[in-house]
Amino acid sequence: MKLQIEAQHVRIRIDEDELTRLLAGNVVAGHTQFAKAFMMHFTLRLQHEVEPVLTGYTDAWQIGLPEAAVREHAARLPTRDGLRYLLPCEQGVDALELLFDVDVRDSVRRRHGSKP
Template sequence: MKLQIEGQNLRVRIGEVELATLMAGDALVSRTAFAQAFTLTCTVRLGAGDTASFSGRADTWQIEIPEAAVRDHARRLPTREGLKFILAGTGDADALKLLFDVDVRESVRRRRSS
């Protein structure tokens, strides 16, 4: 799982093996130690609702992506389009744009070499 942060944009990019893990009902966990300063843990799981959610603390993130949207997205792969969600903040400027996408380059490479 790759996390990219730029301003109020958070991109979660996973591979196809990780997608299979999510769709099997398991969570994805990423852990990064920032030297001796602190450790950041991000957990991504599928949820039953229609909207994505973000919760946790500064060093422990919980992201929930709607299961129906992820399953629909998986049926359309390969695609360059990811899932986009706007998560409300305390004000309009604090809203977080969450992009979730699946990197299919590995399976595309395998198909081309076959």
């Protein structure tokens, strides 16, 4: 799982193995060690709600994505289009844009049997 953060934009990008685990009802977890300063943990799961949920603490995020939308997205692979959500923030702060996609290059390689 790749997590990219820039201002009020968070992008989650997974590969097809991680997608398979998600669709099977498992969580996908990752972490980043920021040198000797701290470690950040993040988990991704599917949920029945139609809107995504971001909970946790500054060093431990839990991201819940709408299961139906992820399954529909998986059925369209390979596609460059991902899922996009706007999550409300505190008053006076722009909404957080959450983007989710599956690595299209991995999808194409798997479907066409080509080497990386």
